[in-house]
Amino acid sequence: MVPKRGRAAGPRSGTERPDRPVTNDGEPVLSVADLSVEYPTPTGPLRAVSRFTMSVRPGQVVGIAGESGSGKTAVALALMGLSPSGAAVSGSIRLGDQEMAGRSEQAWRRTRGHVASMVFQETQAALNPTVSIGTQVSAVFSSSLGLPRREARSETVEALRRVQLTDVDRVMRSYPHQLSGGMCQRVVIAMAVSCGSRILIADEPTTALDVRVQQEILGLIRRFAETEGLAVVLISHDLSVLEDMCDELIIMYQGEIAETGPTRDVLTSPQHPYTRQLLACSPRLGTTATRLAEIPKAQRTWPEGGCLYRSRCDVAFEKCGEHPQLPLALGPAAHRARCWRANSGSPEGGQWQA
Amino acid sequence: MAGLIARRLVAFAPTLLIVAIITFALEHIVPGGPALALVGASGGGSRTIALINQQLGLNKPLLAQFGTYIGHVLQGQLGQSYINHAPVSTIIGQHLGPSIELIAGALVLSLILGVGAGILSAVKRDTRLGQLILTASGGGLSIPDFWLATLAAGIVGVDLKLLPATGYVPLSDGLVPNLRTMIMPVIILSIPTSAFICRHLRSSMTAALESPYIRTSWAMGVRAPVIYFRFALRNAVTPVINFLPLVISGLIGATVVVEFVFAIPGIGSEIISAVTDRDYPTLQAIVLMVAVVVLVLNLLADVAVGAIDPRVRSGAGT
Numbered sequence: 001m002v003p004k005r006g007r008a009a010g011p012r013s014g015t016e017r018p019d020r021p022v023t024n025d026g027e028p029v030l031s032v033a034d035l036s037v038e039y040p041t042p043t044g045p046l047r048a049v050s051r052f053t054m055s056v057r058p059g060q061v062v063g064i065a066g067e068s069g070s071g072k073t074a075v076a077l078a079l080m081g082l083s084p085s086g087a088a089v090s091g092s093i094r095l096g097d098q099e100m101a102g103r104s105e106q107a108w109r110r111t112r113g114h115v116a117s118m119v120f121q122e123t124q125a126a127l128n129p130t131v132s133i134g135t136q137v138s139a140v141f142s143s144s145l146g147l148p149r150r151e152a153r154s155e156t157v158e159a160l161r162r163v164q165l166t167d168v169d170r171v172m173r174s175y176p177h178q179l180s181g182g183m184c185q186r187v188v189i190a191m192a193v194s195c196g197s198r199i200l201i202a203d204e205p206t207t208a209l210d211v212r213v214q215q216e217i218l219g220l221i222r223r224f225a226e227t228e229g230l231a232v233v234l235i236s237h238d239l240s241v242l243e244d245m246c247d248e249l250i251i252m253y254q255g256e257i258a259e260t261g262p263t264r265d266v267l268t269s270p271q272h273p274y275t276r277q278l279l280a281c282s283p284r285l286g287t288t289a290t291r292l293a294e295i296p297k298a299q300r301t302w303p304e305g306g307c308l309y310r311s312r313c314d315v316a317f318e319k320c321g322e323h324p325q326l327p328l329a330l331g332p333a334a335h336r337a338r339c340w341r342a343n344s345g346s347p348e349g350g351q352w353q354a
Numbered sequence: 355m356a357g358l359i360a361r362r363l364v365a366f367a368p369t370l371l372i373v374a375i376i377t378f379a380l381e382h383i384v385p386g387g388p389a390l391a392l393v394g395a396s397g398g399g400s401r402t403i404a405l406i407n408q409q410l411g412l413n414k415p416l417l418a419q420f421g422t423y424i425g426h427v428l429q430g431q432l433g434q435s436y437i438n439h440a441p442v443s444t445i446i447g448q449h450l451g452p453s454i455e456l457i458a459g460a461l462v463l464s465l466i467l468g469v470g471a472g473i474l475s476a477v478k479r480d481t482r483l484g485q486l487i488l489t490a491s492g493g494g495l496s497i498p499d500f501w502l503a504t505l506a507a508g509i510v511g512v513d514l515k516l517l518p519a520t521g522y523v524p525l526s527d528g529l530v531p532n533l534r535t536m537i538m539p540v541i542i543l544s545i546p547t548s549a550f551i552c553r554h555l556r557s558s559m560t561a562a563l564e565s566p567y568i569r570t571s572w573a574m575g576v577r578a579p580v581i582y583f584r585f586a587l588r589n590a591v592t593p594v595i596n597f598l599p600l601v602i603s604g605l606i607g608a609t610v611v612v613e614f615v616f617a618i619p620g621i622g623s624e625i626i627s628a629v630t631d632r633d634y635p636t637l638q639a640i641v642l643m644v645a646v647v648v649l650v651l652n653l654l655a656d657v658a659v660g661a662i663d664p665r666v667r668s669g670a671g672t
Contacts, residue, residue, distance in 0.1 A: 082569060127567055128571070130663050139571070192573075
């Protein structure tokens with residue numbers, strides 16, 4: 001579904017920005033391999049992300065879904081080098097043509113805003129309450145591109161127009177508390193896409209917005225991906241949002257990838273019982289179900305070391321005492337699931353009975 | 355902004371009235387009364403006291419006395435000292451210079467040290483340096499000023515003879531002699547004050563640096579100096595500005611002790627002698643003046659916060 005948009009002006013087309021070629025294929029601009037993140041807690045390190053792997057090509061939108069605490073945001077922060085201090089991040093993070101894992105804060109600062117930017121769940125809180133919008137956005141231009149004040153201001157006007165804000169002069173003079181949540185999110189997106197970033201990490205960008213504004217913001221992100229070849233990582237717990245937006249989908253469970261593949265494949269023939277149960281939980285228009293399914297709490301405790309989902313799984317069997325691996329990808333965007341019963345998994349497992 | 359100032363000014367008037375009532379009541383709360391104080395322990399009988407009461411209008415009803423008092427204060431007449439019968443305004447004028455120099459010097463030094471150390475310890479909060487500044491500021495807060503003042507006067511002034519132990523040389527007698535008498539008291543006043551400012555700024559700056567909006571700035575590639583000094587500091591200073599009137603009134607209180615130890619003829623010393631001599635008009639005038647100064651400072655702080663934070667300006671949000 002392509003969201004309807006009420007405003008006229010669209011993002012500038014690629015021809016106006018010859019320095020940013022529009023490509024929908026080619027080499028990934030973002031590739032992550034074996035990313036693990038551990039957060040320090042008073043009771044010892046907590047593994048938030050475990051051997052996470054993904055890649056995004058220009059113009060592609062890849063979604064990450066999962067319940068609260070599944071590690072979605074931990075992945076997003078690690079991709080931007082914004083993990084909280086004390087976090088242990090290992091594995092490979094390639095942004096553009098640079099390996100960022102283990103790099104200094106200085107190196108990350110040169111990367112953020114130029115190669116990769118991020119949009120957050122908070123809308124108003126993500127903007128500085130005591131600095132006018134014009135000053136906040138132009139600070140991005142003067143920092144990233146080294147533009148003098150006046151040029152930064154005029155770039156700011158242009159950037160705010162690109163995110164289809166009207167009455168730009170008034171917005172520039174406004175403070176965040178004077179704008180709606182949707183307008184604030186447009187401002188944040190304007191900052192994110194304006195200084196040459198080829199990668200956008202959007203962490204639940206529309207969760208705090210009402211449905212109509214949500215569609216506008218998602219449409220804006222989608223259009224930047226299509227017309228300017230922006231590589232987008234979209235994080236959400238809302239499968240219907242991801243279904244509309246994403247080319248590929250990653251389902252996370254307890255810091256691991258449970259299932260990944262082309263969005264349509266994952267949602268129409270889910271291979272992992274967790275994905276199947278997530279789908280059963282999400283409301284759909286046009287269905288007559290009166291009560292949504294819930295994922296059961298842990299039924300019984302199992303010995304350590306097996307499949308993480310086993311205690312909540314309705315199709316677990318003896319084999320699940322062994323931790324299943326995500327099968328190796330046999331081609332780009334292969335549909336894979338970390339489940340012994342999945343089709344693509346071990347030959348011992350068959351299609352589970354629904 | 356005009357609206358904010360108007361709102362604050364409306365609140366200003368009743369506070370001022372309450373302050374006037376309290377200073378007026380000073381004279382009448384204390385046992386003995388002013389007439390007895392004037393006559394002194396040696397003094398005459400009840401006839402003399404009645405005469406004095408009549409002369410000073412102290413036999414009139416309290417409300418009438420208060421009316422007269424307010425009338426005089428509004429005309430700038432603060433009365434005459436009971437001790438040497440000089441106009442109180444003259445007495446205050448003579449002692450104001452050293453105190454203003456002391457307080458202004460301590461405030462400037464405290465702001466430089468406290469703001470600098472506060473920013474540094476917030477930015478470096480995960481390092482040993484940040485922890486060191488925090489510990490040092492804790493120490494600075496807990497050192498009693500009278501103890502430090504006595505110790506400094508004794509060691510630096512008497513034993514080492516680096517600076518004069520006591521006394522005051524006015525600025526008109528030359529900058530260097532003046533500074534030689536002021537530098538020790540100013541530093542002693544600045545230690546707890548800068549520690550206080552440092553701790554407050556550290557906590558508000560840390561909150562700002564860990565906020566979603568600063569994370570946004572990092573994520574968009576805004577340069578570190580802009581983030582620290584323009585974006586985070588702007589939000590972090592408002593709680594500190596709200597505390598500054600309190601800091602300054604604390605400084606005024608501390609000058610009483612410090613002026614006494616270093617024998618500086620300022621307002622603090624004058625308060626002590628006015629209390630000992632039961633010189634009520636002088637005491638009333640000083641208390642009133644300090645109260646008005648603190649009120650005006652609060653007003654200025656509100657205006658400054660309004661200038662920085664648009665939410666305060668428009669009366670919206672918190």
